[in-house]
Amino acid sequence: MTTRPNPPAVRLSGVTKAFGAVEAVRGIDLELNPGEIVAFLGPNGAGKTTTIDLVLGLSRPTTGTVEVLGMEPRRAIARGLVAAVMQTGGLLKDLTVRETVAYTASLFADTRPVDEVLERAGIAGIADRRVGKCSGGEQQRLRFAMALLSDPALLLLDEPTTGMDVEGRRAFWSAIRADLATGRTVLFATHYLEEADQYADRIVLVRKGKVVADGTGPEIRALASGRTLRAHLPGADRPTLERIGALGGVDSVETRGDTLIVQAKDSDAVARHLLTETDARDLEITAQGLEEAFLSLTGDAS
Amino acid sequence: MSMTTTTTYDPSARRVPPMGGFNGTVLAIELRRMLRNRRTIVFTLLFPGAMLLAFGGQSGWEERVGSGNVAAYILASMALYGAALTAAAGGSMVALERSLGWSRQLRLTPLHPVVYILMKALVALVMGALAIAAVNVVGALQGKAQMPTHVWIECAVVTLFCTLTFAALGVFVGYVVPGENAMQILGPGLALLSFLGGVFVPLDQYADTVRQVAHWTPMYGVAEIARSPLTHELPWYAVVNAVAWFALFVAGAAWRMSKDTARV
Structure with missing residues (x-):
């Protein structure tokens, strides 16, 4: 493998992405170091989801390059090195929680045991419930469980707590926090400043498809304090x-x-x-x- | 519960799953899903059998056809209808899962999109086999159909492969008609095609013009093929019909899917 000994978890260089005439990403350069918890903060329509899709290899940049752990995104996905919790959808209502996790687990070469992952995501108690009968917060923790299966080096969370009540949000973040000791790189998109300030080591502020500020919480606050x-x-x-x-x-x-x-x-x-x-x-x-x-x-x- | 506390990840230690993620767990869960679905059970196991009981007992059932009788001819036809309906329903689920975002979720795993379709097709084949078996059991219990055992088996196997055409049709229609409405079109649509293609009523009972049109419809070719072990008759244009429609539906499904994959 032609990777550097310690490649950045994510490297975007000169990345743009246009959908027809609409430019969603207008030139982003960004490097995430291994083990960093980074908030991708910006208002709706800032290009956060588009950027995450590029990192996941779900779409290709119009110009520029995207690398994940020194390799092309789809190669990292195939090795279970990247996982993501997406905003909505993505679940089959007629499967049970356990079946959903087992289904996903079977697709990777190496995975954590299903029960361990259910436990970590705090949904072991509802393992036999149909997904369609789970609350929004429970479904989100199920997505988190699925993301943990391959023990990814990079975890992407796209607006993970949108639509959750305060309690659901707290439960979700406490599950994430419990997981942070593992040295995983986490990139989460959010438009809640408070969430970014509270959980991230580093905040990358995006606006209209460009990075407008990049630094620690206190640094960002000082910029406009x-x-x-x-x-x-x-x-x-x-x-x-x-x-x-x-x-x-x-x-x-x-x-x-x-x-x-x-x-x-x-x-x-x-x-x-x-x-x-x-x-x-x-x-x-x-x-x-x-x-x-x-x-x-x-x-x-x- | 223990989770290893690693501070660095070694990308080169990671493996890619063999066969693009093809595995038995997914097949088992998918099959269980199908068998839990009440609508599928009605379409697959009950409806075609009921149709056989309704059509199979009409007068003249004991007349000879090829190496069997008319009741056997109707049995083979109903098995095809049931399996086609089941396969189409299975095919339309691919599109439904896509609209639900499940395919996008699967794109976050090593599963190869072609392997996903392959596993779906396998499940559809198993369900088709169940549909064929159900009709055959009803036919055996009814006790009117007569054909040599090997013909009975040959018809079933040939029918099973003919249903792939309708699995492709299901995928195609599922993409064109959004959401869960695909079966609302496929159900009546397949019934109409079955009438036109000589599955419910033999073509020689139609007026000449209708029969000319019928030869061009998608059920005609596969019906002739599915019954050929029994009738020992297989016009060349029936084979052309079956191959052409199969190619057309697969091309249609692939076209809609590739359009859709562009935005995943």
Whole structure:
């Protein structure tokens, strides 16, 4: 085999994917290190599912290359090195939970025992239930059980908790968490910032088919953790605005009529300056929540 | 419960399953699924037998046909009808599973798509064999059909292979008609084709023009072939008919499937 000793779990280089005139992925370069838990965070339509399909070899990139553990995606799938929990569908309602897992297990060269996997996914108690009679959360844990069978080196989760209630979400993530000690690389797509922040070592933010930010949770938050200052400042001239802009930690300065709007990490310094060095009054300082940070990074305004 | 705590995965230690994932567990689960399905049981095991009881006792059943009698001729015809219906139902399930996303799920495993179709075809053949056996048991219990044992067996085996045509038709129709409605079309459709193809009523009872049309329909060829061990008659155009329709349905199924696979 012509693989490097420690190839990245996933490597996307210059990947684009177009469906007719629609460009779902517009040039993604991404490398995931073995053992990383990575959140693929972005709003709906950002190209997350399309990218996951490319990593799974379910579709081919229009340009660029996709490698999984140093090999072509379908080769990794054939060796049980990659598994995925998809968003919806994909189950036969008239099979029992155990039959579904046994069916899937029989297709791999090497698998974990069916009972062990049922236990790990927390569905051993409903093994003889028809899939059609399982709740959404139970079906999702069944998909997780199926994904665990081949003991994959890379696990992809596409919006795994969509449509689950709080309890189902907690049960699902506790099952995933119990599994994390094994050194598996996990990539999960989500549009819940909280989920990404809570469970991932690294967050890759995507917007309109491109990576717009990539870093740890705290890093991503710092990117947009500033505050917004608004003040009434009629007739602000250029030098005044430039002096404000030159203050430490100021991201942007703009005026809307007589209103001055400043985005800054160190809001105290800006406030002190405005109140002592300028005629600014009616000063308002608002903190940017994580949610706004996410929106400012992924929204159209950025 | 113990799960080995490995911190690195060695891709080169992983194996690919033999034969593209072909295995007995899947076959067993698929068969169990079919036998649990009430609708399949009615179509496969009960309906064709009931048809035989309805048609097989008409006057003149004891007249000679080839190496048997008219009742044997009707028995062979009904076995074909039952097996065709079963195979078509099995074929349409391929498309249904695709619409449910199960095929996509299977694409996340080493299972080769061709092996999946092969296993489905095998299950359809087993179910077809059950349908043929059911009609034959009903026929034996009725006690009217007479033909030498080897003819009885030959008819059954030939019929079984003829049903592959309808498995392909089932796949094709299943793709064209979305969801679970495929059988709503295949059921009446196959009954109509059976009338036209001389499965329910011998062709020589039709007007000449109808018979000319009938020779071109998909049930005609396979019906002639399935009964040929009994009748010792097999016009060349019946063989051409059977081969042509088989090729057409397989091509149609393959065409729809490849179109569909493009987006998996």
